[in-house]
Amino acid sequence: MTFILETKKLKRTGYLPAFLGAGIISCAFPVVNMLARSETFTSLPGNPFEILMDANWQMMAMLNILITICGACIMYHTEYADNGALKMDTLPVKPIRLFFCKFLITAEILAAIILFQIIVLTGCAVYWFPDSAFDFLTILKTAGFEWLVSLPTVTLMLLISSMCKNMWISLGAGVILVFTFSIFPQDNFVLRLLPFSAPYQTLSMADENVHIQLFCMVCVLQTAVLYLGETLYVKARRYLA
Amino acid sequence: MSVFSLLLVELKKIRRSKIFLILMIPVMMMWIPSTINAKMNFDVRGIPITPENNFFIQGFMGMTWFMIPATLVIGTVLLTQTERSQNGILKMLSLPVRTSTLCLTKFAVLIFLSMVQMVFCIGAYYASAAIASQLQNYNFILNPSFVCVNALALYWGAVPMAAVFWMFAILIKTPVFSVGLGLVSIVPSVLVIHTKMWFVYPMSYPFYLLMVQYGKAAEGMYATQIDRMPWLPVAVIITVLALAVSCIRFGASERR
Amino acid sequence: MHILETHNLTKTYGDFTAVSNLNLHIRKGRVYGFLGPNGAGKSTTMKMLLGLTHPTDGQVTIDGKTYPQDRVSILKEIGSFIEAPAFYGNLTGEENLDIIRKILGLPKSSVGEALDLVGLTQFRKRLAKKYSLGMKQRLGLAGALIGRPPILILDEPTNGLDPVGIHEIRTLIQSLPQQYDCTVLVSSHLLPEVELMAEDIGILNHGHLLFEGTMEALRLQAHAAGFPMDNLEETFLAMIDADNRKKGGAR
Numbered sequence: 215m216t217f218i219l220e221t222k223k224l225k226r227t228g229y230l231p232a233f234l235g236a237g238i239i240s241c242a243f244p245v246v247n248m249l250a251r252s253e254t255f256t257s258l259p260g261n262p263f264e265i266l267m268d269a270n271w272q273m274m275a276m277l278n279i280l281i282t283i284c285g286a287c288i289m290y291h292t293e294y295a296d297n298g299a300l301k302m303d304t305l306p307v308k309p310i311r312l313f314f315c316k317f318l319i320t321a322e323i324l325a326a327i328i329l330f331q332i333i334v335l336t337g338c339a340v341y342w343f344p345d346s347a348f349d350f351l352t353i354l355k356t357a358g359f360e361w362l363v364s365l366p367t368v369t370l371m372l373l374i375s376s377m378c379k380n381m382w383i384s385l386g387a388g389v390i391l392v393f394t395f396s397i398f399p400q401d402n403f404v405l406r407l408l409p410f411s412a413p414y415q416t417l418s419m420a421d422e423n424v425h426i427q428l429f430c431m432v433c434v435l436q437t438a439v440l441y442l443g444e445t446l447y448v449k450a451r452r453y454l455a
Numbered sequence: 456m457s458v459f460s461l462l463l464v465e466l467k468k469i470r471r472s473k474i475f476l477i478l479m480i481p482v483m484m485m486w487i488p489s490t491i492n493a494k495m496n497f498d499v500r501g502i503p504i505t506p507e508n509n510f511f512i513q514g515f516m517g518m519t520w521f522m523i524p525a526t527l528v529i530g531t532v533l534l535t536q537t538e539r540s541q542n543g544i545l546k547m548l549s550l551p552v553r554t555s556t557l558c559l560t561k562f563a564v565l566i567f568l569s570m571v572q573m574v575f576c577i578g579a580y581y582a583s584a585a586i587a588s589q590l591q592n593y594n595f596i597l598n599p600s601f602v603c604v605n606a607l608a609l610y611w612g613a614v615p616m617a618a619v620f621w622m623f624a625i626l627i628k629t630p631v632f633s634v635g636l637g638l639v640s641i642v643p644s645v646l647v648i649h650t651k652m653w654f655v656y657p658m659s660y661p662f663y664l665l666m667v668q669y670g671k672a673a674e675g676m677y678a679t680q681i682d683r684m685p686w687l688p689v690a691v692i693i694t695v696l697a698l699a700v701s702c703i704r705f706g707a708s709e710r711r
Numbered sequence: 712m713h714i715l716e717t718h719n720l721t722k723t724y725g726d727f728t729a730v731s732n733l734n735l736h737i738r739k740g741r742v743y744g745f746l747g748p749n750g751a752g753k754s755t756t757m758k759m760l761l762g763l764t765h766p767t768d769g770q771v772t773i774d775g776k777t778y779p780q781d782r783v784s785i786l787k788e789i790g791s792f793i794e795a796p797a798f799y800g801n802l803t804g805e806e807n808l809d810i811i812r813k814i815l816g817l818p819k820s821s822v823g824e825a826l827d828l829v830g831l832t833q834f835r836k837r838l839a840k841k842y843s844l845g846m847k848q849r850l851g852l853a854g855a856l857i858g859r860p861p862i863l864i865l866d867e868p869t870n871g872l873d874p875v876g877i878h879e880i881r882t883l884i885q886s887l888p889q890q891y892d893c894t895v896l897v898s899s900h901l902l903p904e905v906e907l908m909a910e911d912i913g914i915l916n917h918g919h920l921l922f923e924g925t926m927e928a929l930r931l932q933a934h935a936a937g938f939p940m941d942n943l944e945e946t947f948l949a950m951i952d953a954d955n956r957k958k959g960g961a962r
Contacts, residue, residue, distance in 0.1 A: 219810050226801040226838075228629040239639055247646070273642055280638045288631040296840065297797030301854060304761050304793065305814045306786035382532040385634060386477040389525045394484040397517040452779070455764040 216307065220315040227292050229285060230323075236281035237327040241334040243277070244270040248338050255342070262343035263353065266335050267416045274331055275360070275413040276392070281327075282320065282368050283388035289316050290375035290384065309448040313376060317441075320368050325361050332357040356417045363429060366409035366436035373444050407432050409440075458556065465564045468537055477529060478572040481522045485576075486583040489514045493587035493595065504673035507595045510584065511602070512669050518576060519609050519661040521641060526572055527617045528637035530565045531624035535633075548706050558705035562621050562698065566614060573610040577602060605668060612664045615657040615690045618697035625701045628708060654686040657693055714739040714862065714894050715760070720769035722755050729755040731918040732769070737896055737911070740888050744909030745898040748951055752918040753898045754793070757866050760896070761791050773862065787815070790860035792868055796851035800840030804831055804850050807839055808857055817858040825857040828883065844871045852880065863887065865897045869904065877904075884908050902947035914947070916954045 224230065247270055248255065258265050293299035302312060336353050339346070371388055378384040395411040403425075405411055412433060420426045489510070496506040496513065504512075538544040547557060580602060584595040620637050627633040644659035648666055653659050670677035715737040722730040730752040737743045747753050758764045760771055762778045762785065771778055773785050798807045808822045826832045829849040834842070839850060848871050855863055868884070869877045885908050887893055899905050905912060912929055914921040922929060934940055938949040 215813060219813055222806065222810065223799055223802070225806070228631050232631050232635045236635065236639060243643075250646075250650075273645070276642055277639060280642070281635065284631050284635045284638070287634070291630065292799055292801055296800040298799040299797075300763070300793060301797035301811070302814075303763050304786060304789070304791040305811060306783045307814050308783065380536070381630065382529060382536055383473065383477075385532060386529045389529060389638070390477065390481050390484065393481050393517065393522050393525065396521060397485065398488060452762065452765045455758070 216311050217315045217318060220312065220319060223292055223298070224289070224319070227288050229288055232284055232288070233281055233323050233327065236277055236284075237330060240274045240277040240327070241331055243273055244335055244338050248342055252342050261418075262339040262346045263336065263348065263356075264416075264418045266339050267356070267418065270335065271360075271416050272414055275364075276396070278324065278327065278331075278364060279367055279392055279410060279413055282324065282364070283371050283385065283392070285320055285323070286316075286368070286371040286375040287381050287385050287388070289320075289372070290378070291381040294379045294381075310445050313372065313444050313448070314441075316372055317369060320372065321361075321365060324364060324368065328361045328364070329357045332360070352417075359417045359420070359426065359430070360413065363412040363415055363433050366433050366440060367413055369437050369440040369444075370409045373440055373447070376444060377447060407436075409436060458560065461552065461556065461560045462563055462567075465560050466567070469533060469564070472533060472537070474530070474533055474568060475571070478526060478568060479575055481518075481526070482572065482575045482579045485517055485522070486514060486579040490583040490587050490590075493591050496595075497591075497593075502673045503675075504669075506593060507584075507597055508672040510587065510595045511580070511597055511605075512665065512672060514580060514583070515576075515606075515609065515665055519665045520645065523569065523572070523610065523613050523661050524616060524620075524641040524644075524658055525638065527565065527569060527613065527620050528634055528641075530568050531620050531637070532630060532634055534561050534565060535624050536630070544706055554705050555702035558625070558702045559698065562618065562701070565617055565621060569610055569613060569617065573606050577606050580606075605665075608664055609661045612660040615694040615697070616660060618694045618701070619657050622697040622701045625704050654682070654689050657690065660690065712739050713737060714774055715896065716772045717756075717760075718770045718772070720756065720759060720771065721767050722752075722759060722764065723767045728918050730759070730766075733915075733918070733920055734923075735913055735920070736923065737894060739894050740892055741911050742884065742888060742895040742897065742909045744905030744912045745896055745915065746900070746902055746905050746912060746947070747898075747915035748900055751900075751915045753900075753915055754866055756915070757791075757793065757864055757896075757898060760864055761789065761793065762786070763793070788860055789862045789864055790855035790857065791864040791866075792851045792855040793864075793866050796847040798839045798847070798850055798854070800838065802839060803836050804839055804842065804846075804853075805835040807850060808853055811854050811857055815858050821858050825853040828856055829853045830879065845873060845876050848872055849876075859891045859893065861893050863893060863895045863897075865895065867898055867900070869899070881908055902943045906943055914950065916951050917958065919954075921950060921954055 244266060248266075255265055255269055290299075293302070303309065332353055336348065339348065370391075371384075374387050375381075375384040378387070391410045395405070395408065398405050398411065406415060407429065412429070415429065417426065420429050493510065496509040538547070548554065581596065581599075584597070588595045620633075623633040623636055627636065640658050644656065644662050647653050647656045647659040648663045653663055664681065666677045667679065667681050670679045713736045715735070717733050717735045720730060720733040720735075721728070733752075733756060735745075735756075745753055745756070755764070759766050760773070762771075762782050765779070774788060776785050778785065799810070802810070805822060805826065808825055812819070812822050823832070826835050829852050831846065831849050831853060834846060839847065842850060848868070852865070852868055855865060855868075865884070869880050872880060881904065884895060884897060887895055897905070897908060906926060909926070911923075911925055913923045914929075922932065924932075929946075930940070933946045933950065936950075936953075938953075939945045
């Protein structure tokens with residue numbers, strides 16, 4: 215029930231259209247890229263789907279992270295702008311449940327977007343590499359993997375937004391995090407496991423290093439730890455207020 | 456009221472907003488790893504570039520492609536939110552100040568914030584270059600006139616983009632859209648600078664300018680000359696148009 | 712029988728004591744007026760009663776339950792209205808109330824009922840951020856009254872209303888215990904207003920409780936202390952003034 219209420223709160227905030235817009239732009243990205251310079255990629259050896267992932271996923275993942283930041287900011291902005299969160303605090307509902315539902319909403323929309331992105335990439339592969347075979351299981355696995363590795367980012371961003379009443383502070387923090395992790399050298403394995411960095415990882419990159427399971431486990435663990443962090447924050451807030 | 460005192464008023468409004476922290480942190484984030492990894496600048500991977508130039512360009516790369524634009528987007532949110540959250544804008548509109556002056560002053564604050572970041576960035580560059588020189592026993596420090604002129608050019612090249620972001624923030628009342636649009640528009644600049652039409656896309660200007668520097672420092676990497684035509688007139692037109700639209704629409708929804 | 716009690720409730724912020732050793736006793740089925748000048752600590756107390764802030768010391772007991780372990784079950788019984796009206800600006804008045812209704816698990820009809828009670832029915836489809844100050848206040852009240860909770864905690868509910876609105880809300884609050892068996896704690900900085908609504912009264916100044924008891928007892932005590940009696944406003948001012956002077960001219 216809380217889930218439905220949380221969805222309702224997003225009415226007229228532009229949340230869904232924003233995700234939709236970002237989804238469309240990110241899906242247009244590989245198509246435009248291929249239209250502009252398809253020979254660069256069609257001449258490469260190897261699995262077409264992986265070629266396309268390598269060529270486009272960095273940008274698409276970055277767009278996903280950026281929209282996650284915007285989404286988290288707007289979710290908590292509606293809470294704080296007119297003191298809605300204060301009213302929620304006086305109602306018999308556990309604050310952590312509100313957080314959990316916000317997480318669920320973001321995770322679901324992101325799942326839809328990622329699935330769509332992977333489908334578009336597959337479409338590009340089918341169109342520009344007509345004589346190659348496709349393994350649909352791998353494609354599904356890729357979508358699942360990319361979704362899972364983006365969950366810690368979602369949780370961390372929601373945690374930050376829940377702490378900042380001023381939207382632009384959470385936005386600033388999010389943007390700085392994106393920036394910081396985009397300039398760190400990608401060859402450091404530990405850094406790649408962190409939120410805001412893991413979403414750039416493609417399945418084949420993780421596969422080369424036989425790290426898929428490790429990646430998944432670490433990401434689930436991080437999500438759980440960050441969720442615990444919010445639980446503690448919600449408790450501490452009453453003592454600090 | 457003179458424009459200057461209005462500017463001081465606008466700067467006062469962002470007191471205690473922690474914006475300087477947001478300007479400072481990315482600069483730190485940029486230069487600390489690049490100091491620590493200074494050794495990597497000797498590994499030029501066959502590109503004909505000197506380590507000190509490599510250090511300068513690699514360091515500024517992250518700033519120009521992402522952080523300068525992102526700072527501007529955050530700045531627009533700060534400026535519009537401080538006005539709208541407690542309805543301060545209504546008070547301002549009821550005072551004897553022309554709305555277009557008000558709008559342009561706020562834009563000037565945005566540029567000022569960006570310039571402050573530039574000063575931080577130059578300072579941080581020299582600090583990190585000095586430390587890296589000590590660590591690696593190699594002089595990484597470039598001529599101050601070269602560094603300052605280039606940094607100024609990069610930030611100056613961001614003005615048209617700032618005008619466009621400012622227009623987004625004024626036209627689009629829902630913050631998520633103006634911010635989202637701003638941030639999303641940064642990402643494709645990596646692709647755009649490799650096309651012939653880069654000059655119609657203001658978000659790519661600083662990155663383009665840096666890439667030309669790169670081309671000068673390393674033969675064959677990129678163009679070595681800035682294409683002033685038709686870039687400059689296009690940039691001026693974009694800036695003037697964006698600012699004109701901003702001035703006309705500033706506070707429009709509050710005055711309805 | 713006391714439905715709501717506090718025991719040595721204290722809240723300090725750094726070296727500033729907002730509320731000091733407060734012992735409130737609120738009887739079931741009564742309207743309790745909580746009085747004090749601005750900054751006396753009324754809102755801080757009410758926030759502690761709602762579990763919004765954790766007291767530095769002391770305890771709140773509501774219907775035999777305490778914070779933080781019984782938070783959810785306490786809040787199920789309380790309808791509250793805290794300082795600035797709290798709502799979601801992007802939703803209509805009706806949608807705002809519907810969210811509260813669903814969390815409280817009330818029937819659909821309760822939204823209309825609450826809107827009716829505060830006179831917002833004709834504006835129910837308007838976005839809450841487009842409401843006037845008085846309408847926002849009414850929406851906040853509707854959010855407190857929805858579902859007829861057994862305990863109502865209202866922080867300056869008539870702030871920002873016009874004289875007609877003040878009269879309406881006052882009459883409404885007065886009638887609540889009879890309408891349905893509930894207890895009301897209402898704060899104000901105006902004694903004459905509290906006099907019209909409340910049967911019991913507590914007066915707070917600088918975080919200390921100056922007086923607690925019935926309206927009649929207040930009159931007796933004021934008379935005994937030699938405070939002016941022709942007008943309650945003056946009685947109140949004189950009491951606060953005497954207390955401030957006793958504390959060495961704290962203000």
